[in-house]
Amino acid sequence: MTRVWDVPVHDSTRVRDVAVAVQDSCGHAGFDDGRTAAAVLVATELSTNLLKHAGGGRILIDTVDADLTSDTAVRKPALQIVAIDHGPGIPDLAAALGDGFSTTSSLGAGLGTCRRIADDFDVHSAPGRGTIALARIRAESGRRRQGRARRDHAPVRAGGVNIALAGPHSGDAWACVRFGERVTLLLADGLGHGPAAAEASDAAVRQLRDSAHLPPAELLNVLHTVLRSTRGAAVAVAQVDLAEGTLKFSGIGNIGARFRSAGGWQHLLSHPGIVGAHRPAHIPCRRLPWSPECLLVLHSDGLPSRWSLREDVPSAELDPGVTAAVIVRDASSAARTVRDDTTVTVLSPTPPKREP
Numbered sequence: 039m040t041r042v043w044d045v046p047v048h049d050s051t052r053v054r055d056v057a058v059a060v061q062d063s064c065g066h067a068g069f070d071d072g073r074t075a076a077a078v079l080v081a082t083e084l085s086t087n088l089l090k091h092a093g094g095g096r097i098l099i100d101t102v103d104a105d106l107t108s109d110t111a112v113r114k115p116a117l118q119i120v121a122i123d124h125g126p127g128i129p130d131l132a133a134a135l136g137d138g139f140s141t142t143s144s145l146g147a148g149l150g151t152c153r154r155i156a157d158d159f160d161v162h163s164a165p166g167r168g169t170i171a172l173a174r175i176r177a178e179s180g181r182r183r184q185g186r187a188r189r190d191h192a193p194v195r196a197g198g199v200n201i202a203l204a205g206p207h208s209g210d211a212w213a214c215v216r217f218g219e220r221v222t223l224l225l226a227d228g229l230g231h232g233p234a235a236a237e238a239s240d241a242a243v244r245q246l247r248d249s250a251h252l253p254p255a256e257l258l259n260v261l262h263t264v265l266r267s268t269r270g271a272a273v274a275v276a277q278v279d280l281a282e283g284t285l286k287f288s289g290i291g292n293i294g295a296r297f298r299s300a301g302g303w304q305h306l307l308s309h310p311g312i313v314g315a316h317r318p319a320h321i322p323c324r325r326l327p328w329s330p331e332c333l334l335v336l337h338s339d340g341l342p343s344r345w346s347l348r349e350d351v352p353s354a355e356l357d358p359g360v361t362a363a364v365i366v367r368d369a370s371s372a373a374r375t376v377r378d379d380t381t382v383t384v385l386s387p388t389p390p391k392r393e394p
């Protein structure tokens with residue numbers, strides 16, 4: 039079942055809590071001692087940074103399933119660590135990420151180390167709004183994998199953050215799976231929250247790996263049968279067909295979906311119902327052109343529906359997981375009580391390779 043952690047880091051005792059949560063996650067994901075140590079090191083650097091330079095923040099820990107570099111039935115989960123703060127921001131990000139910077143005590147120290155160790159690493163920092171740093175560590179290190187077979191270029195990438203109302207189980211679950219030219223992003227929000235909700239959403243995500251060849255409406259039909267033994271879920275499916283250059287979208291229940299293209303943002307509507315309980319007689323499928331400037335956001339109802347993504351956030355270049363964290367951070371307010379699990383997932387074209 040989906041296990042996620044959301045650790046507030048406001049004093050040094052919490053750095054240890056973060057390390058313990060990472061160790062636990064690595065254990066569940068089957069990481070060996072070396073990869074676990076790497077994940078703990080990255081998490082410790084990120085949480086120490088929060089205390090030293092941002093006046094505290096929070097660390098989200100999750101196991102994500104969105105490796106699109108090859109189409110394989112084998113699940114390659116990664117441990118994802120996201121640090122979110124509302125601090126002053128890092129004035130010179132390029133310098134902070136460079137080697138050698140970590141020997142100073144300046145803002146952002148330690149980020150160079152994280153970038154070196156993690157398989158994926160990205161940062162967004164805005165003066166006065168804060169910093170989001172994201173690291174993913176895989177069970178098998180990138181270097182070892184590259185030695186065996188050249189890493190394929192994935193033309194699209196997916197990322198997300200999942201924040202449980204009451205951990206460690208989130209009632210939301212998501213995954214993105216590639217099958218040949220089809221890349222399918224699925225987000226499921228199990229009815230209610232807690233372990234029984236997690237059971238329903240996890241069943242949907244597990245089925246995705248066996249059914250990633252199906253178009254969205256057919257996949258929802260299969261899920262309806264699979265989820266009958268659970269309490270049911272709201273599920274949205276977005277599928278990019280790389281050969282056709284299209285995006286197909288179908289949803290049942292309350293999952294928010296927004297699509298950005300050159301023409302601006304548009305909402306993609308889901309059909310009312312609950313997958314596993316009430317299946318509509320006909321599941322509509324929306325079809326849109328998919329091009330390099332597109333961005334797709336799916337989110338559960340823990341996120342207020344009136345969120346916006348600031349135009350100065352470079353979402354075309356950022357890791358989609360960072361974009362998802364920016365959306366959550368900017369939609370959150372101290373005045374609003376969160377009543378449900380909150381997941382935001384982002385699907386975006388991979389930008390042309392930039393070598394540092």
Ligand SMILES: [Mn+2]
Nearest residue numbers: 227339378379
């Ligand atoms: Mn929910």
